[in-house]
Amino acid sequence: xxxxxxxxxxxxxxxxxxxxxxxxxxxxxxxxxxxxxxxxxxxxxxxxxxxxxxxxxxxxxxxxxxxxxxxxxxxxxxxxxxxxxxxxxxxxxxxxxxxxxxxxxxxxxxxxxxxxxxxxxxxxxxxxxxxxxxxxxxxxxxxxxxxxxxxxxxxxxxxxxxxxxxxxxxxxxxxxxxxxxxxxxxxxxxxxxxxxxxxxxxxxxxxxxxxxxxxxxxxxxxxxxxxxxxxxxxxxxxxxxxxxxxxxxxxxxxxxxxxxxxxxxxxxxxxxxxxxxxxxxxxxxxxxxxxxxxxxxxxxxxxxxxxxxxxxxxxxxxxxxxxxxxxxxxxxxxxxxxxxxxxxxxxxxxxxxxxxxxxxxxxxxxxxxxxxxxxxxxxxxxxxxxxxxxxxxxxxxxxxxxxxxxxxxxxxxxxxxxxxxxxxxxxxxxxxxxxxxxxxxxxxxxxxxxxxxxxxxxxxxxxxxxxxxxxxxxxxxxxxxxxxxxxxxxxxxxxxxxxxxxxxxxxxxxxxxxxxxxxxxxxxxxxxxxxxxxxxxx
Ligand code: GLN
Numbered sequence: 001x002x003x004x005x006x007x008x009x010x011x012x013x014x015x016x017x018x019x020x021x022x023x024x025x026x027x028x029x030x031x032x033x034x035x036x037x038x039x040x041x042x043x044x045x046x047x048x049x050x051x052x053x054x055x056x057x058x059x060x061x062x063x064x065x066x067x068x069x070x071x072x073x074x075x076x077x078x079x080x081x082x083x084x085x086x087x088x089x090x091x092x093x094x095x096x097x098x099x100x101x102x103x104x105x106x107x108x109x110x111x112x113x114x115x116x117x118x119x120x121x122x123x124x125x126x127x128x129x130x131x132x133x134x135x136x137x138x139x140x141x142x143x144x145x146x147x148x149x150x151x152x153x154x155x156x157x158x159x160x161x162x163x164x165x166x167x168x169x170x171x172x173x174x175x176x177x178x179x180x181x182x183x184x185x186x187x188x189x190x191x192x193x194x195x196x197x198x199x200x201x202x203x204x205x206x207x208x209x210x211x212x213x214x215x216x217x218x219x220x221x222x223x224x225x226x227x228x229x230x231x232x233x234x235x236x237x238x239x240x241x242x243x244x245x246x247x248x249x250x251x252x253x254x255x256x257x258x259x260x261x262x263x264x265x266x267x268x269x270x271x272x273x274x275x276x277x278x279x280x281x282x283x284x285x286x287x288x289x290x291x292x293x294x295x296x297x298x299x300x301x302x303x304x305x306x307x308x309x310x311x312x313x314x315x316x317x318x319x320x321x322x323x324x325x326x327x328x329x330x331x332x333x334x335x336x337x338x339x340x341x342x343x344x345x346x347x348x349x350x351x352x353x354x355x356x357x358x359x360x361x362x363x364x365x366x367x368x369x370x371x372x373x374x375x376x377x378x379x380x381x382x383x384x385x386x387x388x389x390x391x392x393x394x395x396x397x398x399x400x401x402x403x404x405x406x407x408x409x410x411x412x413x414x415x416x417x418x419x420x421x422x423x424x425x426x427x428x429x430x431x432x433x434x435x436x437x438x439x440x441x442x443x444x445x446x447x448x449x450x451x452x453x454x455x456x457x458x459x460x461x462x463x464x465x466x467x468x469x470x471x472x473x474x475x476x477x478x479x480x481x482x483x484x485x486x487x488x489x490x491x492x493x494x495x496x497x498x499x500x501x502x503x504x505x506x507x508x509x510x511x512x513x514x515x516x517x518x519x520x521x522x523x524x525x526x527x528x529x530x531x532x533x534x535x536x537x538x
Pocket of ligand 1: 355384461463
């Protein structure tokens with residue numbers, strides 16, 4: 001029988017429910033349990049695919065092509081197990097399902113209401129992954145903060161769920177904040193007390209409190225919290241600010257969060273969590289023997305969450321190479337042919353980011369011209385790869401004003417073109433080329449050397465593609481298609497023959513990099529940057 005853990009948040013947003021959920025899941029997994037995490041988000045979009053990155057950070061894409069919340073990225077990076085559409089559900093999806101059922105007459109004769117119809121649909125979705133029989137434990141992270149109007153149906157669903165399943169089969173972990181007031185020189189528990197009171201008003205007694213704090217929480221304060229919030233002292237868990245999110249599982253282990261959870265769920269403790277590999281990863285991460293500076297050129301740089309998975313992929317690849325990767329955000333709108341050198345010459349490598357629309361694209365192309373001509377290691381992702389193709393077309397092949405039809409539908413040389421099966425698509429949301437597709441690698445290329453095999457699969461999210469009408473011309477001039485989809489013959493990877501490292505992928509490698517499996521292209525890119533840095537100092 002599957003057991004359920006709900007993670008709610010109180011006091012303020014951004015306390016890191018996703019990291020706490022992923023860390024707990026990691027510890028339970030390391031004790032031999034099979035665990036998955038799902039996220040329920042209270043907004044009305046069907047999924048975050050239609051949200052601007054400034055609104056909600058990166059849109060994370062799963063193997064099965066779901067456009068999801070970026071917390072699913074943390075789940076995969078920590079657990080090294082893929083998630084799916086079922087792992088992310090929004091208010092919009094719940095209402096859409098209920099309204100569809102209403103139109104099909106499933107509630108015929110009844111008034112359709114938030115309680116019970118919406119809450120029933122929420123509970124049905126909360127059980128879906130558990131019912132596959134694949135998981136001992138399902139962790140459900142509730143987006144938003146307790147007390148928000150829009151979270152109410154979810155909280156009510158959790159109350160009912162807990163009551164239906166019984167105290168030992170479904171528990172609630174509430175994440176709160178214990179602020180430190182410098183003027184008083186004290187940690188303050190009142191916001192936590194209030195937030196637990198709010199939960200109690202909705203009929204939920206949390207089983208465990210995880211308290212975010214800048215300072216260590218003394219036993220006295222823990223006792224006070226326990227007394228006012230009706231929990232055991234050992235169920236008051238301290239979560240101190242960590243220097244890296246990858247420390248959090250070990251911090252939670254020290255606080256015995258996993259043990260407390262298992263005893264509340266009446267599950268055997270099994271073995272102590274096997275975190276050896278994780279510790280090795282952390283050891284390499286924290287004791288680098290070299291350092292590189294990588295420029296991340298994009299147009300959403302004001303909000304680092306927009307590039308979450310890319311940043312984390314650099315952490316994984318850095319650890320693998322025992323190299324500290326310093327990522328410098330560079331706004332693509334600020335780069336021009338005459339300042340490219342000044343903006344880029346101090347870097348050991350440049351990644352040109354994914355993106356949509358015309359803003360900032362010329363700066364990306366100017367960046368690529370500089371790194372191509374100056375042998376700076378380059379990695380282009382999705383739009384970044386497309387820009388590399390445009391740049392090569394314009395400046396090497398002499399295709400004047402070569403472009404993507406995303407920017408100029410009338411381009412004389414449409415070297416990047418809308419994919420055939422996208423041409424009749426008008427609906428937005430879930431309609432791009434999404435999810436995992438196979439790719440065959442050409443022997444003797446950098447891509448092949450990185451992966452060390454001929455058949456791979458990677459995740460996608462795009463509407464435009466390399467225009468194969470130009471392929472022969474490109475390959476002859478030294479930009480080769482080193483990765484191709486075996487079925488559709490879409491170009492998935494381009495690279496330059498005469499360059500130390502110049503690789504562009506139409507897919508998103510950052511979505512598949514995990515602590516256990518750093519992505520090979522990121523690992524090789526960082527290695528190339530290390531080489532470049534070494535040569536520079538010589
Ligand atoms: N805008 C480009 C396309 O749709 C690239 C998308 C991306 O970078 N994810 O093809």
